[in-house]
Amino acid sequence: MVDWSGGNDTGPTPRKDAIWACIVREGCLLEPEYLRNRLVAEQWLEALIRTELDAGRRLFLGFDFPFGYPAGFARAMTGADDPLALWDWFERHIEDTPKANNRFDLAGQINLNFGGNGPFWMNGLRRDIDGLPRRKTDYTNPFPDRRVVETLAKGSFTCWQMAGAGAVGGQVMMGLPVLNRLRHRFAGQVAVWPFQPQGTPVAFVEIWPSLTLGAPPAGRIKDAWQVEQVTLTLSRLSEQELKAQMKVSAAEEGWILGVAQDKPNIAPPPLRNDCFALPAGVEWTPVDEALTFLRDRLHPITSVETLALTKVSGRILAEDVIAQRSNPPQPNTAVDGFGFAGPVPVGTQVMPLVDGRAAAGIPFEGHVPEGRALRVLTGAALPDGVDTVILEEDVTVKDGHIAFHGPLKKGTNTRRAGEDVAAGDMALPVGRRLTPADLALMSAVGIAEVNVRKPLRVAVVSTGDELVEPGDIAGPGQIFDANRPMLLSLIERIGFVPVDVGRVSDDRDALRDRLDQAAGQADVILTSGGASAGDEDHVSALLREAGAMQHWRIALKPGRPLALGLWSGVPVFGLPGNPVAAMVCTLIFARPALGLMSGEGWVDPQGFEVPAAFEKRKKPGRREYLRARVRNGRAEVFHSEGSGRISGLSWAEGLVEIEDGARHIKPGDPVHFIPYGSFGV
Incomplete structure (x- = not known):
């Protein structure tokens, strides 16, 4: 497994944000390899392939950058939909040495071919580049922003971003030419998954370690640890398990190993017909016992769907949200000022300035030597050699130097990576109803999509000959239907979807038809009236006929009678007809039960x-x-x-x-x- 880099030579000392590789050979894990630049990495990969071929072994080579671009880009650049033709194109146009490459200039040239405003964005160099903006300002993309697989892999990044936190655009441009040379060098012995049939001794496969891994153990370089863990994990899969993961269809864009193409919409199990049955001999049920009984016998009845982050406000999480990225993603400065290596002793300090600066989204790519300082702006990633920042108001700047008074503790005015949320931590728990603040948090930790419960649909039916619609003429003995508008509004305010199926007279056949209609449109049915045991209590009678009726006599005031049961598998709460009792029973019993069935969990009201x-x-x-x-x-x-x-x-x-x-x-x-x-x- 290989963790790639689009940057320059990282020097002889192993460090983060470099190229790392790891091998498991015949069950034996080798130490991760530090590869300081792409020339060294290509030579290492070529030697590895030759060694394995000469030994008659098969070789699975995983790389952590996209093998393809969103649909349409290959044809626009090469005249064909073949992604490997795009690999050939990049090999012809990329210029690469250990100390410099032309990836930003090439991105700008490509943008100019499409009008100059996309598809690539973010210039990471100090000089301006025609066609490549420093920000995503006035950005237009003639192609999709993401590959299909990136809409399914939560936290993955777009290959159009060339610089800044999470950028993979440079990795793709600088990686594909290397892989292309290797596949031609070993022609007939290398297959690129999923573009080519897998029958050769060597397979090139796209991976993404962050798909399953969080933060590394203390003291480990993340890239080195991740390639080690992915290598171990994949080496332990049986051939059948590995083939199952590699069964995808992605002819042009490529795919990330381990991301399922088909996410089944699995329905939860239905409620049992006896889910509301009280123990034998119970006559009057205390409120706490009734609530405990509901909590123990009910479960979520809504199915799950995957939605984009912008579509989930107010929805209920179907699973824990795990941070894909730390917040902050890397150490950064909390103020505008000057950065250097701390701590600083007491007394007047004078430091020469390094040319350049670090700003949010525009990192300083060099090293700040000890005893020197660099201009830094709020939110900027701390450059190599900087761990302390002094506020600009406390500094005098003159003749390329800064002067200030110590002492200053190491780490002053900086933020630690992950001090808010670390990658791999649980950001939000299952069952949470998502708020605008939650959306901000999920976005910050790299979440693009989440699995949420489909909204609980609650049908409301009023029963009784005495009811008329507000605005109609009420005859002798008739009253306006107060319950239905109250209950529909309650359902909506609570956060569920109200379904109005109207009012029904005291006619058993008409009520049966209306319950059938409600069961076809909703997940839960609330009725008001007809829930007791009298001659005209048709809700109770019909539920009894259906064989799923329980008549609860609750020891509370107001609202003793509750009829509970299932109609065509849909739970029914038969509320009292009196509006005061109907509202109290809804708040005390139906509200927490609906929360549980929606996937929100049981919510006890706070008093x-x-x-x-x-x-x-x-x-x-x-x-x-x-x-x-x-x-x-x-x-x-x-x-x-x-x-x-x-x-x-x-x-x-x-x-x-x-x-x-x-x-x-x-x-x-x-x-x-x-x-x-x-x-x-």
Whole structure:
């Protein structure tokens, strides 16, 4: 396995950001090889290939840069879709020595052929290059920004970026000519995967160590450690396992070994018909037992999809997000100033300046000798030889020197690589509902796509002959449907997708058809009314007919009856018809259950203790929820506990929860207040 570099000779001492290679031969791991430049690397690779061919062994050679460009580029440059013709083209046009190469100039020339604004961007040299911008300003790309595989490999980088953090554009340009010479030098014995059939003794394969590896152990150079680990991992695969990974179709763009081409959309297991069944002999169920029962018997019912980062705000993570890149990705300066090697002793210090500067996205490529300083700007990667920065306001600059007063600790005004999040760390946990801040974090740690749960769809049905639509004429004994608009709004505020399937009269056949409609459109169904055991309680009756009905009598006020069951495999929560009871039962029972089924996990509402501004005597046996709000640090309750007083729901800003036992609450006594916001509404 080879970790490549597009830069210049890195000197005789092993260091990071250089070319590293590692061999496992017949199960024996060799020490990683430090290859100081591409000339040395090409000679080493040629000798390796000859050695293995002479010994009659097969050789799997992995390289960590793209073997192809996004669709259309090969034809635009060569007149053919053949990516290996593009390899020939780059070999003819790249000029490379250990100390210099023409990759930035070539990128600029290519851009000029397409109007000068793309596809390549980021000039990493101090001099300007016609056609190659220093920033992605006014950038237009006549080709796709990424290969298909890069849309699937979270954290991978585009091959159009020529410099800066994460750039692979230079690696591609400087790597393909080397591989092209080697494949021609050993013609007939080398096959390039996945462009050519695999039957030759030597295979060139594109790899990406960061696909599976995080940060290295302390004291190890990351590039050396990664090639060692990838070599070990692949050498331990059976031939069958390796062939399975190499079964891809990517004729033009190439592919990264280990990235699955087909991501199956695996559906979660359905709920069981008896998922709501209470233990035998249970008559009245305490609130805590009912909640525990729901938490233990339910599981996520939504499937998973992969979306781009920009599309996932408000969605629920289906898996832990692992940082693909550290934040910050490398040590950098926290201020504008001057960088040098610390620490600095007490007293006046005078240092000569090195020509150049380091800025964010434009690194200084040279070395800063000890005792000298370099101009650095906020966010710039610390150059080699710099570990300390002094604020520019504390410095006098004159005649190519700086003067300032010590002492200064080593590391002052710098940020450590990964001090926020290190590569390989868990950035966000499964089940988290993603916020704008989460999107910023994921972007910073190299995440381009994430696996999220599909939104939970919740259908709402109102039942009852007495209901009419708001705006219609209400006849004698009729009322306007208050539950459906309330529940639809609750579902949307909580973060799920409301599905309005209307209201149904007390007609069992009509309700059956409406439940069929709801089951075809949603993941969960909420009904209001008809959830008890009376003659007109058709929700309970139909669920009982379906063989998946449980009638829960909850020891709470308001809202004792709950009908729970499955209709065509879709869970149904049959809520009381009274709006106050319907809302309380939705918040206390349906809200955490929906969170669990959505993949968000079980969410307990967060309340807090406040002094009561009321007096109440409560008998034992039931838990009570009073409509309440906080004023002047004290909990007020609505003047009536009547469950038909809908105005109390609007007046309130939350619920006071009174425990199951007897209680005599006096003004000033502590009570548990749960704001509506704790339920997400």
